[in-house]
Amino acid sequence: MADNLQIAVICGSFRRSSYNAALARALPGLAPPALKLTPAPAIEKFPLYNADIQNSTGFPADVMTFANAVRAADGVIIVSPEYNWTIPAGLKNAIDWTSRMKDDPFKAKPVAIQSCAGGLLGGARMQYHLRQCLTSVESVILIRPEVFVNFSAKKFDEKTLELTDQGAKDMVKLQLEAFEKFVRQHTGKN
Amino acid sequence: MADASLSVLTICGSLRKGSYNAMLQRALPALAPSGMTLKPAPSFADFPIYNADIQNTTGFPAAVNALADAIRAADGVIIITPEYNFSIPGGLKNAIDWVSRLQHQPFAGKPIALQSASPGPVGGARVQYDVRRAMVFLDAFTLNKPEIFVGNCVSKFDEKTGELKDETTRNLIKQQLAAFAPFISRVAGKG
Numbered sequence: 001m002a003d004n005l006q007i008a009v010i011c012g013s014f015r016r017s018s019y020n021a022a023l024a025r026a027l028p029g030l031a032p033p034a035l036k037l038t039p040a041p042a043i044e045k046f047p048l049y050n051a052d053i054q055n056s057t058g059f060p061a062d063v064m065t066f067a068n069a070v071r072a073a074d075g076v077i078i079v080s081p082e083y084n085w086t087i088p089a090g091l092k093n094a095i096d097w098t099s100r101m102k103d104d105p106f107k108a109k110p111v112a113i114q115s116c117a118g119g120l121l122g123g124a125r126m127q128y129h130l131r132q133c134l135t136s137v138e139s140v141i142l143i144r145p146e147v148f149v150n151f152s153a154k155k156f157d158e159k160t161l162e163l164t165d166q167g168a169k170d171m172v173k174l175q176l177e178a179f180e181k182f183v184r185q186h187t188g189k190n
Numbered sequence: 191m192a193d194a195s196l197s198v199l200t201i202c203g204s205l206r207k208g209s210y211n212a213m214l215q216r217a218l219p220a221l222a223p224s225g226m227t228l229k230p231a232p233s234f235a236d237f238p239i240y241n242a243d244i245q246n247t248t249g250f251p252a253a254v255n256a257l258a259d260a261i262r263a264a265d266g267v268i269i270i271t272p273e274y275n276f277s278i279p280g281g282l283k284n285a286i287d288w289v290s291r292l293q294h295q296p297f298a299g300k301p302i303a304l305q306s307a308s309p310g311p312v313g314g315a316r317v318q319y320d321v322r323r324a325m326v327f328l329d330a331f332t333l334n335k336p337e338i339f340v341g342n343c344v345s346k347f348d349e350k351t352g353e354l355k356d357e358t359t360r361n362l363i364k365q366q367l368a369a370f371a372p373f374i375s376r377v378a379g380k381g
Contacts, residue, residue, distance in 0.1 A: 016243055050204075083287045086277070089284030090239040093284065125323070132316070
C-alpha cells in the first residue's frame, strides 16, 4: 500500500477573508487520499529579516517552528496572492529567514505553487518570481499543471468562501495528483 | 536650466548595521552633483508584516505614513539594496507593499534610481530587475542607465571605516547621480 505523504501548506496572505487562504482550505477536499495536508505554522509574526538579530539572539522560535514543519514535510504547497507584481513581503520574509539556516528546510523540498487573484493573470507574475526565489534555495518545483485562480471573486462562495468554480476545482485536483507523483519521485517514498 | 536644488531620499534594503548596502548609501552624498541633497528615509524596520486586516482595523501604522510622506516630499528616490534569494529582501518588499495601499500612493510618478551591493559577481542584478518590475506596477519612473551593480563588494569598501574606496565604483556612481538629476527634472516637467 502506498505511504501517506505529509504536505505543509503555506499561505502568503494573512487577512482573514483572503481568497488564497480559502483556496488553501479547499485543498484537503480535492487531494488524493494519500496526500495529508496541514497548514504550516504561522509566518506573520516573524520579525523582518536582519542578520543582526540572527547573530545576537539567534533564529526566533517561530522561525524554527516553521522551519521544522517544512523539514518534516514530504512536500510543500505555497498558495499566495501577488502584491505589486511580485511575492508578498511576509512570504518572502519567511524564505529569507529559513534560507539562512545551515540546514535550509526548502533545499531539495518538492514544492507546488498556486495563486488566486482578482484580475486576469491570476497571480502569474508572483508565481514566476517565487520559482526564481525557490531556485536560489534549491527546492524542486512542480512544473505542471499550474494553478492560477483568476477573477477569484467569482470563484468562491461570497458568504462561506468555499471554492465553487468547477474548472478551478478540476485544475487543483489535477495538480495535486501530479504533485503526489512528483513528491514520491523526489523523496523515494512508495 | 535644471532645477537648482533636488532633494533625494535614499532607502536601504538591508537592516543590519554592518551592511555593505548601508555603506554604499552613506557614500552617496559625497558623490552627488551640486544641488542634489541626499537623506536617508525613515526606517521601515518596525513595520508589521503587511496584512489588510491591520489596515482595515487600526489603519496605516504611523511609521508607514512617515515613510510615505518622506517619499512624497522627495524629488526622487534611490533604493540601495542587497539581493536575498535571487530577489527583493522581505523587509524592503514589505515597505513597498504597505505604501502601495495608500490612497496617494507615494511612488506614483516618482523618479527612482537603483543600486545594489553584493559579495557575488552579479552584484544584485536580479533584485534590481525585480524592483524595477514592482515600480512599473506602482507607476514610478525608474532611471535606465547607468546601472550600479557593486559586485564582489567585500573588496570595495574599507574593512574598518566602511568607506567606499573602489575608484571605478565611485566614478560610476557619480555618473549615475549626474544622470539622475536631469532625469528628475525631466519627469517633473522642469526639463
